[in-house]
Amino acid sequence: MKLKFWGVRGSIPSPGAEFVKYGGNTLCVELCIEDLDRRIIIDAGSGIRLLGNELMCKKAPAESLRADIFLTHTHLDHILGFPFFTPIFQKNARLNIYGPVTCEDDSLEAVLGGQLSYRYFPIRQAELAATIDYINLKEGEYDLGDGLQLTTKYLNHPLLCLGFRFEYNGKICCTAYDTEPFQNLFTTDPHDPSFDPLMAHEGAAAARDENLRLKKFFSGADLLIHDAQFTQQEYDNAKRGWGHSPLEYAIQTALRSQVSRLALFHHDPMRTDAQLDQLAHMHCDFQASDSTEVFFAREGMVVEL
Ligand SMILES: [Zn+2]
Numbered sequence: 001m002k003l004k005f006w007g008v009r010g011s012i013p014s015p016g017a018e019f020v021k022y023g024g025n026t027l028c029v030e031l032c033i034e035d036l037d038r039r040i041i042i043d044a045g046s047g048i049r050l051l052g053n054e055l056m057c058k059k060a061p062a063e064s065l066r067a068d069i070f071l072t073h074t075h076l077d078h079i080l081g082f083p084f085f086t087p088i089f090q091k092n093a094r095l096n097i098y099g100p101v102t103c104e105d106d107s108l109e110a111v112l113g114g115q116l117s118y119r120y121f122p123i124r125q126a127e128l129a130a131t132i133d134y135i136n137l138k139e140g141e142y143d144l145g146d147g148l149q150l151t152t153k154y155l156n157h158p159l160l161c162l163g164f165r166f167e168y169n170g171k172i173c174c175t176a177y178d179t180e181p182f183q184n185l186f187t188t189d190p191h192d193p194s195f196d197p198l199m200a201h202e203g204a205a206a207a208r209d210e211n212l213r214l215k216k217f218f219s220g221a222d223l224l225i226h227d228a229q230f231t232q233q234e235y236d237n238a239k240r241g242w243g244h245s246p247l248e249y250a251i252q253t254a255l256r257s258q259v260s261r262l263a264l265f266h267h268d269p270m271r272t273d274a275q276l277d278q279l280a281h282m283h284c285d286f287q288a289s290d291s292t293e294v295f296f297a298r299e300g301m302v303v304e305l
Pocket residue numbers: 010011075077078178266
């Protein structure tokens with residue numbers, strides 16, 4: 001498998017001279033299984049626009065184009081590139097779009113296609129020329145054919161967000177795009193009027209169980225792509241409950257799960273190249289003495305699995 005990062009930035013595209021090295025496009029990763037000639041795309045942030053352009057350049061005019069697009073969830077930074085993904089306008093393109101249903105009454109097609117209405121965009125969803133199938137995902141195991149397996153797990157985010165574990169030919173690639181540590185939802189402060197010792201105990205147990213399940217979900221991965229939007233200090237000061245992880249937690253998670261390589265991902269849109277370099281110097285240089293290689297994902301970076 002060969003993986004390429006097309007967008008690594010969270011929340012909103014961040015163009016500008018201070019964002020050139022790591023890139024300003026929002027989330028999109030391409031996973032190619034070369035011996036099967038299969039292409040998996042994980043999320044459709046603004047990075048998917050360049051990927052679509054490259055796919056169109058590579059193929060012959062009459063050649064059909066096939067891709068499986070997996071959406072972790074439908075927050076805007078993960079889908080805003082979809083209307084600019086050129087293959088959706090091609091008759092000979094066949095796309096399967098997988099994702100969790102996150103609005104009870106609306107289908108995945110309606111949620112994603114909501115961007116393609118005259119209110120927001122000059123072309124409507126009904127005008128797309130590609131053949132597109134929408135497939136709902138829940139937590140579970142999926143056989144994607146050709147020996148390719150997918151396991152999904154709900155993460156901790158304000159909107160249902162799925163973690164993915166792709167396995168093929170003994171190689172494992174896991175993603176946790178938008179998530180933060182599971183924590184006790186009930187107060188543990190006996191002086192708080194809402195304190196209930198039983199609920200506090202059960203809340204702690206539930207959080208511990210979910211964190212253990214995540215550890216197992218990532219275990220032994222050759223590559224884990226993990227949310228690292230904040231530093232621990234930022235998280236503790238003001239960002240707890242926002243649905244994103246401190247990078248220190250992402251590193252601890254990878255070490256606990258004995259992951260070979262950890263790609264820190266979903267960079268804060270305010271974090272400049274110089275600041276990311278500084279964090280990399282502080283947090284990634286220990287890798288030589290450890291079994292887990294840690295790096296900050298950069299747009300255009302390729303990882304062989
Ligand atoms: Zn996001």
